Amino acid sequence: MYDLVDYRNGDVKMVPTRNGFGEGLVEAGGRDRNVLGICADLSESTRFEAFKKAYPKQYVEIGVSEQLLVAMAGGLASVGKIPWIASYAMFNPGRSWEQVRTIMALNETNVKIAGAHAGVSVGPDGATHQAIEDIAIMRVIPNMTVVVPCDAAQTKKATLALTERWGPVYLRFGREKSAVVTTAATSFEIGKAQTFREGSDVAIVACGILVYNALMAAEKLARDHGIECRVVNNHTIKPMDEEAVVDAARTCGTVVTVEEHQRHAGMGSRVAEILAARQPVPIEFVGVDDRFGQSGDPFELVEYYGMGVDAIVAAARRAQERKK
Amino acid sequence: MQTLTSERLTELKLKANDVRQGIIRSLLAAGSGHSAGPLDMADVFTALYGYLLRHDPQRPDWEDRDRLLLSCGHIAPVRYSAMANFGYFPVEELLTLRKFGTRLQGHPERVTLPSVETTSGPLGEGLAQGVGIALGAKLDGKDFHVWVVTSDAEHQCDLHWEAMMTAAKFHLDNLTCVIDRNFIQIDGSTEDVMPLEPLGDKYRAFNWEVFECDGNDIGAFIETAERARSVKGRPAVVVANTVPGKGVPYMEGDYTWHGKPPNAQQAEEALRELQTARERILANV
Ligand SMILES: Cc1ncc(C[n+]2csc(CCOP(=O)(O)OP(=O)(O)O)c2C)c(N)n1
Ligand SMILES: [Mg+2]
Numbered sequence: 001m002y003d004l005v006d007y008r009n010g011d012v013k014m015v016p017t018r019n020g021f022g023e024g025l026v027e028a029g030g031r032d033r034n035v036l037g038i039c040a041d042l043s044e045s046t047r048f049e050a051f052k053k054a055y056p057k058q059y060v061e062i063g064v065s066e067q068l069l070v071a072m073a074g075g076l077a078s079v080g081k082i083p084w085i086a087s088y089a090m091f092n093p094g095r096s097w098e099q100v101r102t103i104m105a106l107n108e109t110n111v112k113i114a115g116a117h118a119g120v121s122v123g124p125d126g127a128t129h130q131a132i133e134d135i136a137i138m139r140v141i142p143n144m145t146v147v148v149p150c151d152a153a154q155t156k157k158a159t160l161a162l163t164e165r166w167g168p169v170y171l172r173f174g175r176e177k178s179a180v181v182t183t184a185a186t187s188f189e190i191g192k193a194q195t196f197r198e199g200s201d202v203a204i205v206a207c208g209i210l211v212y213n214a215l216m217a218a219e220k221l222a223r224d225h226g227i228e229c230r231v232v233n234n235h236t237i238k239p240m241d242e243e244a245v246v247d248a249a250r251t252c253g254t255v256v257t258v259e260e261h262q263r264h265a266g267m268g269s270r271v272a273e274i275l276a277a278r279q280p281v282p283i284e285f286v287g288v289d290d291r292f293g294q295s296g297d298p299f300e301l302v303e304y305y306g307m308g309v310d311a312i313v314a315a316a317r318r319a320q321e322r323k324k
Numbered sequence: 325m326q327t328l329t330s331e332r333l334t335e336l337k338l339k340a341n342d343v344r345q346g347i348i349r350s351l352l353a354a355g356s357g358h359s360a361g362p363l364d365m366a367d368v369f370t371a372l373y374g375y376l377l378r379h380d381p382q383r384p385d386w387e388d389r390d391r392l393l394l395s396c397g398h399i400a401p402v403r404y405s406a407m408a409n410f411g412y413f414p415v416e417e418l419l420t421l422r423k424f425g426t427r428l429q430g431h432p433e434r435v436t437l438p439s440v441e442t443t444s445g446p447l448g449e450g451l452a453q454g455v456g457i458a459l460g461a462k463l464d465g466k467d468f469h470v471w472v473v474t475s476d477a478e479h480q481c482d483l484h485w486e487a488m489m490t491a492a493k494f495h496l497d498n499l500t501c502v503i504d505r506n507f508i509q510i511d512g513s514t515e516d517v518m519p520l521e522p523l524g525d526k527y528r529a530f531n532w533e534v535f536e537c538d539g540n541d542i543g544a545f546i547e548t549a550e551r552a553r554s555v556k557g558r559p560a561v562v563v564a565n566t567v568p569g570k571g572v573p574y575m576e577g578d579y580t581w582h583g584k585p586p587n588a589q590q591a592e593e594a595l596r597e598l599q600t601a602r603e604r605i606l607a608n609v
Contacts, residue, residue, distance in 0.1 A: 044511075
């Protein structure tokens with residue numbers, strides 16, 4: 001089992017996942033001076049500031065040019081640099097997608113994308129800034145690694161691990177403060193899903209900041225409905241931990257997927273692809289239902305778009321019903 | 325042709341002051357959003373809605389209206405406040421800015437508020453759409469004018485340059501681009517982040533007619549924009565030199581006000597300053 005904070009008793013700190021990226025990058029930059037931070041006029045939002053201060057020579061500012069971000073990083077990578085390029089997920093990889101596909105993936109370069117401000121929890125900026133399709137467009141690219149950590153502590157570990165993994169990678173994180181459920185001691189390995197809670201009635205497979213909602217839903221389901229859930233932190237979307245997914249489906253006989261993303265084509269869809277081929281079971285998908293986001297308070301939007309704790313409880317109850 | 329009498333100019337200056345007060349009130353209510361750009365473009369938007377544009381707030385879907393596109397969608401508060409102050413919707417609606425269910429989304433959305441013409445926020449996409457509209461007007465023999473407001477940092481976006489080339493190729497003299505040249509962006513001065521100068525010369529090299537003026541002087545801007553609008557055979561650009569945060573002294577020239585709203589105390593001070601400025605305009609009549 002994994003070392004987690006005592007979230008059941010409400011003992012959670014709220015920290016934005018992007019802070020974990022900022023901290024991880026400073027550490028990565030100290031370990032290897034080839035690590036670069038390349039910024040497109042969003043140094044504060046993407047948490048580049050500490051890195052810029054610590055390693056000014058490893059920091060490059062290029063202005064509002066997301067396609068340049070990818071293409072130039074491809075060049076830098078080909079002469080041995082390890083560029084981390086950061087913007088809002090909506091613009092990188094959103095705007096730069098073809099460069100990502102050709103220059104990073106097809107061309108096989110060691111470029112690392114940090115996609116900030118993912119999900120509707122971006123809040124008041126509204127739909128134009130809320131990336132809820134980015135997992136889909138990244139997981140479909142061959143050679144790509146896609147990681148969506150569950151909290152700030154894990155985002156830091158993922159930043160370090162992805163720096164060391166050779167090849168094109170996409171790290172997705174959010175803007176708003178969110179619950180920290182892991183600790184400095186919780187292990188993290190790319191491609192290895194983590195069972196955060198045991199149970200054999202329903203498997204809840206979640207990623208990103210909604211892992212916390214999944215854990216809270218599991219407590220509620222046990223308390224109010226006698227349903228015991230296994231909760232899996234499925235942080236690596238690509239390459240996905242197929243064995244963990246299949247094992248969860250086999251043990252529980254039904255699965256709920258949870259992600260702050262379109263229900264179509266995201267993490268849950270990958271789970272469905274795996275299970276359709278290897279272990280067909282009923283699946284309920286929690287995510288945005290083929291709509292755009294809008295302005296509002298971050299958590300108000302998470303609820304409104306059907307990704308709150310109660311929505312996960314309802315999905316798990318439907319999943320349990322469908323087993324019969 | 326209208327003439328800009330001194331009475332009319334005073335009226336417009338008072339309107340610009342209303343627009344600025346609306347920006348402050350809406351940002352305070354929202355608790356997030358952008359201050360510097362909206363404030364520095366209050367004079368330009370007042371000149372457009374109050375003088376330059378052929379439009380009718382009662383008929384936002386009028387086929388022959390001039391089209392005003394806001395490319396840098398983050399300065400939406402100035403457009404919303406100008407629209408409210410020129411009769412598109414009640415001024416009180418400004419207090420719904422950025423809140424759940426509002427038509428005044430954090431970045432403008434055409435589907436919820438059609439009179440904004442285009443959905444924007446992702447930078448650099450306005451001029452290209454303006455080129456499409458202007459070319460469409462030419463193909464249909466329509467005589468409306470297309471105005472595109474852009475920020476300076478948008479000139480770091482590739483698409484904007486593609487649109488510049490295209491506007492010149494098709495001799496789009498029914499298109500005028502207005503640049504909010506405030507020299508700031510999020511990470512600092514534009515000239516530090518990614519130098520843009522000599523900006524006017526770049527447009528000239530792309531076969532545009534280039535004008536420049538003080539974008540915080542309504543009279544000067546109107547006079548310059550009218551000249552730009554009457555250019556024949558090629559597109560025109562007005563480089564409107566502005567002071568970020570214009571009208572609120574503690575914000576003026578400070579790039580850190582790009583993306584944050586005033587708190588209650590700061591808003592009070594801002595409104596007090598604007599009220600004083602208003603009295604000065606009236607006293608000078
Ligand atoms: C394609 C894209 N990349 C990044 C952003 C984030 N962003 C918002 S405003 C801005 C730049 C601000 O400079 P400027 O456009 O000159 O506006 P000002 O600060 O003068 O209001 C950036 C990078 C964006 N909106 N769109
Ligand atoms: Mg600017």
